[in-house]
Amino acid sequence: MVAIGKKDSYFGVFFRRIAARRGGKRALVAVMHKLTIAIWHVLHDRTPYRELGADHVRRPRRSGRRALSRWTA
Numbered sequence: 001m002v003a004i005g006k007k008d009s010y011f012g013v014f015f016r017r018i019a020a021r022r023g024g025k026r027a028l029v030a031v032m033h034k035l036t037i038a039i040w041h042v043l044h045d046r047t048p049y050r051e052l053g054a055d056h057v058r059r060p061r062r063s064g065r066r067a068l069s070r071w072t073a
Contacts, residue, residue, distance in 0.1 A: 004031055010052040011035065 004015035011031050019027035042049050 003035060004028070011054050 003009065003011040006012045013036065014034065015027050015031050018030050022030075024030070038049065
């Protein structure tokens, strides 16, 4: 819950993006899954964790997707 509470963290932005589409509970599970993978890599590779930041989450280009759907429909 702390990871998604920060507005400018990678996990916070990821949570809000998924929650808008799938709901809060599914988004929380998705964040827990990402955290589990990150923890595994830190322990396995013995490297320090580095925060990716809010700008790391990719946002899909809606205009391109919309334009493509016009041509294929």
